[in-house]
Amino acid sequence: MSEKHPIEWPEELESAFADASITPEVDDSFNDILMSRLTAQKLKNTLWYWSPALVAAAATILGLLTLLQMQKPETTKSFTPGQSEARLESQSQPELPRFQEQPKIR
Amino acid sequence: MTLARRAWLGACLGALLVILLHPAAGPWVRYGLWDRGPSQFLARSPILPENLATLPDPTGPEEAALWVQAGASRIRSGQTLTTDEKLLLAEVCVSAGVQEPNNAFWPQGEALFQNALGNTESARRAWERASRCSLYNDYQTAKVREVLAGLKAESGSAMSWHGYAARQVRQSAAAEETYMLGRQMLNTSSTLDDRVAAFRNGILLRDGARSVENGWHGLQLAEAAAIGPATIRDSRRTETKQRLSFITELAQANRPAEAALVRNRLAQSEAWMALASKPTIQKRLRTLVARALLPPNLSGTLLLLAVGSGILGLIAGASLRRNDKAVPSSFWSTTLAILIGVAIFVVTGEVAAALWLTLTIAALGVPLRPAVPGAAKKFSLSWNIGTTFLLLACCVAIMSVLITRSLPASVIQNAMPQMSGEWRVSTQPVMLCFVLGLTLAWIHVYAFLQRRHPWILLLQAFQQFAQRVTPFLIVACAFSISFCVRWDQEIRAEIQNIALNEPAYYLTQR
Numbered sequence: 001m002s003e004k005h006p007i008e009w010p011e012e013l014e015s016a017f018a019d020a021s022i023t024p025e026v027d028d029s030f031n032d033i034l035m036s037r038l039t040a041q042k043l044k045n046t047l048w049y050w051s052p053a054l055v056a057a058a059a060t061i062l063g064l065l066t067l068l069q070m071q072k073p074e075t076t077k078s079f080t081p082g083q084s085e086a087r088l089e090s091q092s093q094p095e096l097p098r099f100q101e102q103p104k105i106r
Numbered sequence: 107m108t109l110a111r112r113a114w115l116g117a118c119l120g121a122l123l124v125i126l127l128h129p130a131a132g133p134w135v136r137y138g139l140w141d142r143g144p145s146q147f148l149a150r151s152p153i154l155p156e157n158l159a160t161l162p163d164p165t166g167p168e169e170a171a172l173w174v175q176a177g178a179s180r181i182r183s184g185q186t187l188t189t190d191e192k193l194l195l196a197e198v199c200v201s202a203g204v205q206e207p208n209n210a211f212w213p214q215g216e217a218l219f220q221n222a223l224g225n226t227e228s229a230r231r232a233w234e235r236a237s238r239c240s241l242y243n244d245y246q247t248a249k250v251r252e253v254l255a256g257l258k259a260e261s262g263s264a265m266s267w268h269g270y271a272a273r274q275v276r277q278s279a280a281a282e283e284t285y286m287l288g289r290q291m292l293n294t295s296s297t298l299d300d301r302v303a304a305f306r307n308g309i310l311l312r313d314g315a316r317s318v319e320n321g322w323h324g325l326q327l328a329e330a331a332a333i334g335p336a337t338i339r340d341s342r343r344t345e346t347k348q349r350l351s352f353i354t355e356l357a358q359a360n361r362p363a364e365a366a367l368v369r370n371r372l373a374q375s376e377a378w379m380a381l382a383s384k385p386t387i388q389k390r391l392r393t394l395v396a397r398a399l400l401p402p403n404l405s406g407t408l409l410l411l412a413v414g415s416g417i418l419g420l421i422a423g424a425s426l427r428r429n430d431k432a433v434p435s436s437f438w439s440t441t442l443a444i445l446i447g448v449a450i451f452v453v454t455g456e457v458a459a460a461l462w463l464t465l466t467i468a469a470l471g472v473p474l475r476p477a478v479p480g481a482a483k484k485f486s487l488s489w490n491i492g493t494t495f496l497l498l499a500c501c502v503a504i505m506s507v508l509i510t511r512s513l514p515a516s517v518i519q520n521a522m523p524q525m526s527g528e529w530r531v532s533t534q535p536v537m538l539c540f541v542l543g544l545t546l547a548w549i550h551v552y553a554f555l556q557r558r559h560p561w562i563l564l565l566q567a568f569q570q571f572a573q574r575v576t577p578f579l580i581v582a583c584a585f586s587i588s589f590c591v592r593w594d595q596e597i598r599a600e601i602q603n604i605a606l607n608e609p610a611y612y613l614t615q616r
Contacts, residue, residue, distance in 0.1 A: 052109050053116030060120030060581070067588035068130050071595070 118577035121584035125409065133262035134587045138406020143513030147260045148271060153252045155277070170202040171245035174215040179279035181222055195219040199232075210239035210310040214284045221287055226294075233291060237306035242314025242324075246276045250316075250605050266398040266594050267514040269601030270521040273317070273608070281311055281320035288327040296334055298359055301352065302368075304331035309371045318382050318608045325375050332372060382612040390612075394601055395518055401594035403509045405586045410508065411501055412579035419572020422565040433561045439471025450539055459539035466546035470560045474550070477559040489552055490570075496545040497571045503538035510534050 164170040196219040203212030213236035221229035257268040311324025356365035447464030553560040
């Protein structure tokens with residue numbers, strides 16, 4: 001097996017590299033932008049993942065609301081009282097005697 | 107999670123939102139889901155005589171009519187009325203009759219209470235006065251309308267079963283006692299005038315009654331007057347002959363107008379007998395019962411099943427995560443089985459059903475073959491089909507139990523006691539026990555063949571079923587609401603018309 005020898009840099013270059021300080025100049029809002037981008041990406045992924053559920057839910061709600069709105073309004077036709085009955089029901093109430101003590105007839 | 111599963115879950119959530127938030131959905135879910143009755147309106151409303159401790163003052167015709175019905179009901183049931191009470195009732199009828207001289211209901215009531223007092227002459231005079239009236243109104247239709255409105259307010263929507271409750275409100279005591287009084291008067295004296303008076307009273311009652319039961323009392327009285335009490339009723343033929351001779355007798359007595367009237371009314375009675383016979387009515391009401399019972403209960407029952415299967419699935423899932431601790435010992439299985447068996451026996455009184463379920467539950471704790479821990483985890487197609495089918499059968503049996511014990515069902519049963527023979531509510535729990543036992547027996551067989559523990563298998567079955575069926579039940583519940591509203595609307599008018607004017611419904615039916 002052949003041994004790998006480390007590359008031998010010239011000494012000047014090596015010391016220059018060691019002395020060099022790489023200090024990136026970062027904007028103050030760098031972290032916030034990064035985080036918001038990450039969050040947006042996550043949200044986008046989540047939305048994309050659940051989009052079939054959202055579409056299905058919207059379709060179901062729309063379908064059900066349409067079905068419920070399609071119900072006919074109350075049109076129950078019922079027998080109305082005949083003339084004689086209507087006359088009797090709308091007549092002034094007879095003045096029947098009032099009793100001091102209510103008789104108990106069950 | 108697959109795309110289809112996510113879409114299905116979304117549809118399920120959408121359906122649940124509509125059920126919970128749409129105002130039109132609430133009334134159609136309540137009776138199946140949580141409101142098992144009794145109806146607060148029917149239990150407390152002063153419109154219903156059974157809720158009244160004391161009759162209200164007879165200040166109006168409706169209250170006075172209530173007095174007449176209450177008095178007639180006491181006479182019919184053989185309870186004693188004091189002389190003061192009879193006098194008071196007769197006085198109420200006189201006072202109301204003064205206000206409404208054309209309404210035969212009041213003088214007929216007066217005749218009834220005068221007769222009860224022993225004043226036969228006064229009773230006969232009132233009876234003749236009643237026969238000259240032009241109409242009959244017992245003021246029960248207003249009560250029917252109030253019951254329909256009250257139940258609509260309570261339910262949140264008009265429903266067809268309300269018609270059964272409203273129909274039941276009509277009383278028949280006054281009509282029946284009027285018929286009995288007419289027969290009694292005909293037996294005492296049956297001159298042509300007496301027969302005409304009885305005939306006219308009967309026809310007034312027949313035409314003015316808004317229930318077939320009351321109308322039949324009038325019809326029978328008119329028929330008895332036409333046939334005459336002296337006839338030996340040996341055959342229908344003799345009766346028919348005698349009935350028609352009443353017209354001839356009137357014509358011979360130089361009363362052609364009355365003869366024409368009697369001919370016309372007798373022909374109407376024949377139509378009545380043909381179209382509003384008791385078997386016809388029973389048949390029609392029976393047909394409508396099934397259609398009136400399902401719409402108010404179906405959606406709520408489906409949602410209740412969804413909630414039940416969801417909870418059962420969650421419990422099963424949680425138990426399965428505890429591995430071997432999910433399996434109760436044979437002691438606990440047997441104890442649980444005995445408790446359930448006793449409960450079933452107490453509820454249904456059926457020994458076989460209780461014993462069948464006790465044995466199948468107790469056997470869960472005692473595997474016939476010891477379970478092999480490394481047994482195959484996959485389920486065969488036969489297991490999936492068999493278990494799903496049996497658990498669906500259990501759902502149908504549970505729905506049947508819930509629907510026959512719902513508030514609308516109990517109201518309909520009260521309104522139609524003659525149906526109790528066909529509609530035995532004890533049958534449904536027995537069927538449920540049988541199907542549940544069958545499902546457990548299937549699990550025992552599969553556990554034996556696959557060397558699995560029956561308890562674990564049961565929990566797995568519940569979990570699988572809940573996962574598959576719960577979302578489906580929720581979506582089905584939401585879509586069934588619209589279907590139930592339409593279905594109910596189709597028959598609501600019919601049942602309400604029966605409640606409001608039963609004879610007109612049958613006589614004008616095509």
